[in-house]
Amino acid sequence: MKYFVLPDExxxxxxxxxSTLRGSFISLSDGITxxxxxxxxxxxxxxxxxxxxVPLLYxxxxxxxxxxxxFRTLVYSSYGRGYSDRVRERYDSALFVxxxxxxxxxxxxxxxxxVVGASMGALIAMGHSILNTSAVATLxxxxxxxxxxxxxxxRWLQSSERLFSLFAKYLxxxxxxxxxxxxxxxxxHAPELSAMLSDAFRYEGSTHAVFDTLLNFGLFMQxxxxxxxxxxxxxxxxxxxxxxxxxxxxxxxxxKTLLQPQQCHVLDCGHMxxxxxxxxxxxxxxxxxAVGK
Numbered sequence: 001m002k003y004f005v006l007p008d009e010x011x012x013x014x015x016x017x018x019s020t021l022r023g024s025f026i027s028l029s030d031g032i033t034x035x036x037x038x039x040x041x042x043x044x045x046x047x048x049x050x051x052x053x054v055p056l057l058y059x060x061x062x063x064x065x066x067x068x069x070x071f072r073t074l075v076y077s078s079y080g081r082g083y084s085d086r087v088r089e090r091y092d093s094a095l096f097v098x099x100x101x102x103x104x105x106x107x108x109x110x111x112x113x114x115v116v117g118a119s120m121g122a123l124i125a126m127g128h129s130i131l132n133t134s135a136v137a138t139l140x141x142x143x144x145x146x147x148x149x150x151x152x153x154x155r156w157l158q159s160s161e162r163l164f165s166l167f168a169k170y171l172x173x174x175x176x177x178x179x180x181x182x183x184x185x186x187x188x189h190a191p192e193l194s195a196m197l198s199d200a201f202r203y204e205g206s207t208h209a210v211f212d213t214l215l216n217f218g219l220f221m222q223x224x225x226x227x228x229x230x231x232x233x234x235x236x237x238x239x240x241x242x243x244x245x246x247x248x249x250x251x252x253x254x255x256k257t258l259l260q261p262q263q264c265h266v267l268d269c270g271h272m273x274x275x276x277x278x279x280x281x282x283x284x285x286x287x288x289x290a291v292g293k
Contacts, residue, residue, distance in 0.1 A: 001165050001212045003088050005204040006173070013083060013203050021083055023056070028102040030095060031085030037107060038063070039072035044137070044289065045109050047074045049100065049128075051119030051145070052219075053176065053210060055082025057196045062274050065282035071289070074113075076103055078124070080209025082200050091213040097127040104128075104135075112137040114289050118274055119247060120145045120213075123222060130228050138289055139229065141259070142239040142273040142281065146222030147251040158215060168211035176201075176210065185243040185270030186277075193275065226258035237263040237288045239273050239281060246271040263288055 011017060013032075018025055023036040036056060046066050048059040056075040063073040077084040078096055089095065104113070114137050117125025122144035129136045157164045167175075180197060184190055200206060213219075229236060238261040240249050249266065256264055265284055269276040 001161055001168070001208070001215050003205065004165070004169055004208050006169065006207050008173075009202060009204040009206055011202045011204065013085060017203075018083060023083075025083075026103065026106055028099060028106065030089065030099060031079055031087045033076055033079070033085070033099060033103055034083040035074065035076035035103060035107075036063075037072070037074045039067035040070055041072065043067075043070050043072035045072045045074055045111070045113040046285070046289070047100070047104065047113055047115045047125075049115065049117040049121035049125045050075075050078060050081065051121045052213065053081065053179070053197060055196055055200050057082065058193075058272075058275060061278045062282050062285075065278065066285065069282070069286045071114075071286075074104075074107065074109075076100075077200075078121075080206065080213065083203070086203065086205030086209050090216045091209055092216040093123065093127055093218055096124045096217070097131070100124055100128045101131065114138045114140070114285075116140040116142070116274075116285060117144070118142040119271065120217065120219060122146070123217075123219070123225065126225050126229050129234055130225070130232060133232050133234055136234050138235045138237070140237040140239065140285055140288065143241055143244055143247050143271050144238070144255065145219050145247050146225065147254050148220055148247065150220040154214070161215070164211070164215055168207060172207045172211055176207070179246070182245045183270065183272050184276060185241065185245075189275060193272070223254070223258060226255060230258050230260040235288075236261040237265070237284070239265045239267065239284065241269040241271055241273045241276070242266050243269060244271045244273075 055077045122141035
């Protein structure tokens with residue numbers, strides 16, 4: 001899809017704008033990535049991978065709890081999200097898996113690490129893990145994407161790149177607001193979520209990045225990827241929200257059959273399980289990570 005910038009995306013990501021932001025920045029083969037590596041230097045590393053729209057700030061509360069438990073956390077924003085570069089290439093799964101793999105390699109973690117992915121981030125985490133089975137100690141996926149059939153409306157939009165581009169430019173913001181409203185069942189942290197998304201979407205190319213991802217990533221019918229994880233030696237945990245309206249829990253039995261997880265937990269919440277039920281999820285991760293030692 002041809003790169004576009006909306007009128008309200010009036011900020012640019014550059015050295016000057018990034019100088020006021022927290023965290024670190026690193027140049028990888030496709031662009032600059034915003035990340036934070038924190039916690040005890042001798043702690044086991046947990047890599048947290050976000051979904052379709054969220055920046056690394058999404059993980060703040062759960063990363064803090066993991067660090068308090070003695071773990072070292074690596075969080076980052078995918079290209080087109082947060083304060084990582086908006087790239088002028090296809091936002092497909094290869095781009096995101098390459099970004100994660102290059103980031104881990106560049107930071108020289110030096111030991112086996114744990115990977116946690118939520119929503120689309122679960123697919124990125126799985127794609128990375130299957131290419132690095134000897135390095136990944138455990139894999140946790142929460143509210144994972146990839147098991148639904150592609151909606152008829154999306155198939156229709158994707159039948160013409162011009163049609164899809166027009167929708168993204170003129171109705172994209174409205175769709176993103178609807179998507180955001182469906183993310184949470186518990187609205188306690190809705191203002192926090194809205195603030196972090198709104199701030200990042202002020203930067204040019206942000207809406208393009210989301211819709212190019214919808215066009216090219218492959219968010220549906222990823223059963224072979226799930227099965228490849230289930231056939232791998234990586235211990236896996238599955239967490240899902242019972243009221244998930246984005247990746248419906250009706251697919252949990254398929255996920256369990258394909259992933260063969262060592263643990264499975266269903267929480268009374270919506271799609272953003274780590275964000276809505278931070279304390280419970282952190283406890284389950286800490287307990288599960290002992291499996292990978």
